[in-house]
Amino acid sequence: MDKLIVGRYIPGNSIIHNLDPRGKFLGTFYFIGIIFLANSWYTYLLLFAFVLMSLKLSGINLSYFIRGVRPLIWLILFTVMLQILFTPGEQVLWSWWIFSLSWQSLINGAYIFMRFMLIIFFSTLLTLTTTPVELSDAIESVMKPLKWIKFPVTQVALMLSIALRFVPQLMDQTTKIMNAQRARGVDFGSGSIMKRIKSFIPLLIPLFVSSFSIAYDLAVAMESRGYQGGENRTKYRQLAWQRIDNLMIVAFVIVTILLIILRFGVNR
């Protein structure tokens, strides 16, 4: 679990760290959207250049990102293999039963691979440079329009920030209980599948028990500080949109325009 970096936050003071979380949040989704505009080597090159520049700006070591992707590599390769083997092409290089290999399918596989990398890098960048609290603020403000359809935005936002607040604590608790049970002779992750599944009972039951007791204590503590419900509360953390955030939008617009030109202008 230590190796996977998706969802972590690394403190820093770079340009990316200081961007408005709302902008970063929407920007990430927007970027995942425009990745599907890419259809040639040039377009992927452009996107890679853009992602690398963003990573560079975040001040986080590139090798760290690459190592973070490593646990996911089998999933990615599996998908890429499926894509390669099952895409029919005109110039068949090799075929057997339902599998076939062609230049087109190889290129397609490469595209899919790059698409995966781009999406993972970019979304990891969001979580690495944004604190969980900022992220939940961003989600709350992005969800605000949903109030029109009677969606309980404030409650959901509170739920989110409480959930995020307790992720590290529950992780610590998990490690602690795991260690305690290990000291009592449990072997996590060894033996037959059934044995492995059973070895998680001494971990999960204490975790559930402590989660419920945390929830109960927290609810009482919140009520005793005057909390009565989601509405009519003020906000202490205010998000501020700055000039740098406008620059980010400009960067996205430029990339989009370049992508469209490369896709529709050059080839046809």
Next chain:
Amino acid sequence: MEISFKQVGFIYQQNTPMENIGLEDINLTINDHSFTALIGHTGSGKSTFVQHINALLKPTSGEIKVGEKTITPETNNKDLKPLRQQVGMVFQFPESQLFEETVERDIMFGPMNFGMSEEEAKQMAKKALHQVGLPEEYLEKSPFDLSGGQMRRVAIAGVLASNPKTLILDEPTAGLDPEGRLEMMTLFNNLYHEGKSIILVTHNMEDVVNYADDVVVFNHGKVAKHGTPSEIFADEQWIKDNNLELPRSVEFMNQLKAKGLKTTDNPLVIKELIETITNNI
């Protein structure tokens, strides 16, 4: 069981931006059958240190010897069970490790993992429950129906039931009432006199002077001082510089000396303090 650390270092999350030093260059020997107290302010490496003794953490450099077993950075996760049976570990707030339906089954969990038969484990559970001072009818109860202090006792019984030679206690009395504290500490002291080695992590200096015969002071992941309680508490200035406290009797004696009581004795516990005062008035 003798425990020796040779140039042990430990780094949390090595090779990541969150890299963080836990222990640095630890050279230390804890003798067989000793009552060792580990003190030092929060984050000084005490808990990290004790987790190395039964290989819950493995050093990133150096070598640890626990009895016959040697732990190095390359030590395999297999074959650690005998070690963990010999080194029992009571974590902070150990009540959070209870999970079985009855107290008896929870206490039996450790012994059975270490290969005892069900009969033996039942015997051990009964004995351990008695040791921690709970009546036998608790065996059939659910651990979640007990009070916090009783859960703590059951959890400690669960560790004692495997009959470890060395017992590591990470602030075992945190959050207990004064009576519960005293009972627990007396229990550990008795276990020590029955022949077990005790390693106690604590912030309570009274416990150190009352029970320990060996003290290790940690500071910033290093061993700052190692000696008997009287050696450790002899230098008042050093104790203050390391954000530690003096035991009450030492503090009181120092005040008396400042007021003019003439003696060279340095009583550590209340009983000695009373003797010193009566002998010098």
